[in-house]
Amino acid sequence: MLGIKNGKRLNEFYPDYVIFDLETTGISCYNDKIVEISAIKVKDGDVIEEFSELVNPERKIPYYATRVNGITDDMVETERIFDDVLPDFLDFIGDNILVGHNIHAFDMKFLYRESARMYGKTLTNDYVDTLYYARKRLPRLPHHRLVDLADYFDISTAGAHRALNDCRMNQKVYERLSEL
Numbered sequence: 001m002l003g004i005k006n007g008k009r010l011n012e013f014y015p016d017y018v019i020f021d022l023e024t025t026g027i028s029c030y031n032d033k034i035v036e037i038s039a040i041k042v043k044d045g046d047v048i049e050e051f052s053e054l055v056n057p058e059r060k061i062p063y064y065a066t067r068v069n070g071i072t073d074d075m076v077e078t079e080r081i082f083d084d085v086l087p088d089f090l091d092f093i094g095d096n097i098l099v100g101h102n103i104h105a106f107d108m109k110f111l112y113r114e115s116a117r118m119y120g121k122t123l124t125n126d127y128v129d130t131l132y133y134a135r136k137r138l139p140r141l142p143h144h145r146l147v148d149l150a151d152y153f154d155i156s157t158a159g160a161h162r163a164l165n166d167c168r169m170n171q172k173v174y175e176r177l178s179e180l
Helices: 063-069 084-093 102-118 130-137 146-152 163-178
Strands: 019-026 034-043 046-054 098-100 127-129
Touching: 019 063, 019 084, 019 102, 019 130, 019 163, 034 063, 034 084, 034 163, 046 163, 084 102, 084 146, 098 163, 102 127, 102 130, 102 163, 127 130, 130 146
Parallel strands: 019 098, 098 127
Antiparallel strands: 019 034, 034 046
């Protein structure tokens, strides 16, 4: 879970995993803050538990971020700050393999930063980025965004860009990719 070395990126299917997603105030893992974190624990293809929290970023959420994820300042005003949420998230994920879409270039960097800031250690969980996995399994597909993959597999994209909805969508995509 926490240690001195980042987890490594894997590129295959694992039947037991935790799929997660973040929504943030922007795209900079150096300056932006997390406003929502969600995760789904999966065992042998079955969802066994969910985790989801809005997070008070202790700053205004930029208009462009709200336009993407629909999360407003009013929605997070009374929510816990990330320092209070991270320990619960770490307990939820344990030592499980993490799965998420574009997490190698985005979400993991936020978690590495926050873990180092709070604990002086990094997140050691290995992870599967479904963007890379989809490129491997569907190389001829012109785009590999999560909504494109969901459309390809005829999976609903309703509620996209909210963390828990993206987790649910991506869990189905990951399972379908494993069948190819």
